[in-house]
Amino acid sequence: xxxxxxxxxxxxxxxxLGMAAGIALGAVARAWPADTxxxxxxxxxxxxxxxxxxxxxxxxxxxxxxxxxxxxxGSLANGPRLAARTLLWFxxxxxxxxxxxxxxxxxxxxxxxxxxxxxxxxxxxxxxxxDFLKSLIPSNVLGLQASTSAGAxxxxxxxxxxxxxxxxxxxxxxxxAAQRLGPRGRAVFAAAETGYALVRVVVxxxxxxxxxxxxxxxxxxxxxYGWTSVASLGRFVLAVYLGxxxxxxxxxxxxxxxxxxxxxxxxxxxxxxxxxxFVSRSSLGTxxxxxxxxxxxxxxxxxxxFAVPLGATTKMDxxxxxxxxxxxxxxxxxxxxxxxxxxxxxxxxxxxxGSTATAGATGATVMLTLTLSTLGLPLEGAGLLLAIxxxxxxxxxxxxxxxxxxxxxxxxxxxxxxxxxxHLPPKPAPAVPVGF
Numbered sequence: 001x002x003x004x005x006x007x008x009x010x011x012x013x014x015x016x017l018g019m020a021a022g023i024a025l026g027a028v029a030r031a032w033p034a035d036t037x038x039x040x041x042x043x044x045x046x047x048x049x050x051x052x053x054x055x056x057x058x059x060x061x062x063x064x065x066x067x068x069x070x071x072x073x074g075s076l077a078n079g080p081r082l083a084a085r086t087l088l089w090f091x092x093x094x095x096x097x098x099x100x101x102x103x104x105x106x107x108x109x110x111x112x113x114x115x116x117x118x119x120x121x122x123x124x125x126x127x128x129x130x131d132f133l134k135s136l137i138p139s140n141v142l143g144l145q146a147s148t149s150a151g152a153x154x155x156x157x158x159x160x161x162x163x164x165x166x167x168x169x170x171x172x173x174x175x176x177a178a179q180r181l182g183p184r185g186r187a188v189f190a191a192a193e194t195g196y197a198l199v200r201v202v203v204x205x206x207x208x209x210x211x212x213x214x215x216x217x218x219x220x221x222x223x224x225y226g227w228t229s230v231a232s233l234g235r236f237v238l239a240v241y242l243g244x245x246x247x248x249x250x251x252x253x254x255x256x257x258x259x260x261x262x263x264x265x266x267x268x269x270x271x272x273x274x275x276x277x278f279v280s281r282s283s284l285g286t287x288x289x290x291x292x293x294x295x296x297x298x299x300x301x302x303x304x305x306f307a308v309p310l311g312a313t314t315k316m317d318x319x320x321x322x323x324x325x326x327x328x329x330x331x332x333x334x335x336x337x338x339x340x341x342x343x344x345x346x347x348x349x350x351x352x353x354g355s356t357a358t359a360g361a362t363g364a365t366v367m368l369t370l371t372l373s374t375l376g377l378p379l380e381g382a383g384l385l386l387a388i389x390x391x392x393x394x395x396x397x398x399x400x401x402x403x404x405x406x407x408x409x410x411x412x413x414x415x416x417x418x419x420x421x422x423h424l425p426p427k428p429a430p431a432v433p434v435g436f
Contacts, residue, residue, distance in 0.1 A: 018211035026222025050213030064196035065305035070175025071189035098351035101325025110236035111333025217279040277401035300417040311404035318396030319364035331381030
């Protein structure tokens with residue numbers, strides 16, 4: 001008696017089921033807040049724990065992957081050109097995204113139809129043009145940086161986090177130094193290869209928890225924010241999400257088709273990372289899944305080890321292109337400040353270059369303050385948008401993650417760094433003539 005193997009539910013479908021469960025649980029928690037305190041606590045604890053697990057594997061993943069890639073530098077002998085091409089495509093896609101944001105901000109005029117009731121308050125975190133240069137210089141050998149914020153009781157709270165750009169610089173320096181040692185440096189590369197293999201196993205374990213983490217994160221978002229706060233700024237939210245949709249579902253497919261890359265396969269492969277970015281609101285937290293999805297598309301491991309972490313810190317079409325363009329026009333329209341062609345050009349310039357300028361900081365508000373200060377607009381205008389920022393941040397991060405995979409995929413195709421066995425679906429077997 002033969003038995004058929006059990007069919008496994010696809011990873012993407014598991015994540016979709018997790019999202020559905022999260023929406024349902026969040027709706028229950030929001031409808032009956034007094035009776036669902038335990039549910040809210042469970043959702044919050046599960047979601048934050050999952051994001052923390054994702055973030056904790058980022059440093060060893062980046063360090064071991066970059067050092068191991070230096071060991072195979074021969075396969076990436078055109079490294080400087082690859083870096084330049086990657087940054088160029090970061091800029092090209094950012095320019096397209098900011099153009100969409102400017103067009104929608106002009107046509108929909110969200111600032112002239114705003115019913116914002118929040119008092120304008122200048123944000124505490126401000127963007128600066130020197131942040132990128134500062135973020136490249138490691139402050140310690142572990143790439144750790146401290147940040148201070150107000151705690152629940154008003155007291156200052158200091159947290160430590162890894163700066164991925166600094167980790168990349170440190171890892172490149174270690175890899176080059178080991179290369180200079182010759183035979184004595186082989187032990188470093190062997191350790192990096194073994195460490196990378198071990199980290200990949202742990203990453204797969206954490207990624208397997210994605211459906212559960214997705215349910216918890218989305219449930220917490222629905223229970224906490226709901227959608228009532230969107231009403232007063234409905235046209236602004238519409239402009240941002242419409243822009244995100246145009247970039248994700250029109251511009252990105254057009255770029256893929258122009259390079260002969262399969263659009264359907266791209267979205268089917270990257271969708272779990274996009275979904276995770278949506279619910280986690282963290283490009284760095286999604287980084288392990290983002291890199292795994294890029295590898296699944298056939299992007300060379302050596303190139304992905306460089307391009308994907310770089311993209312997770314500097315490639316943000318949602319946060320650093322579409323959003324600041326629409327938001328800057330919103331602030332200008334809200335305060336009655338007329339912007340001419342020079343103002344539009346400045347917004348485009350800041351959006352294309354600003355994501356690298358704010359790489360040492362996090363949050364779209366930092367990017368927005370950089371744009372507002374460059375244009376001479378009131379920084380308090382950013383405070384009007386803080387109430388709905390979490391709702392917008394979900395869509396922004398999803399587009400960020402998609403772009404962080406798209407650019408390495410496109411550049412790998414242009415540079416011949418795609419694995420043809422992984423990149424393309426298998427060809428059908430040739431027909432055998434009858435009677436042969």
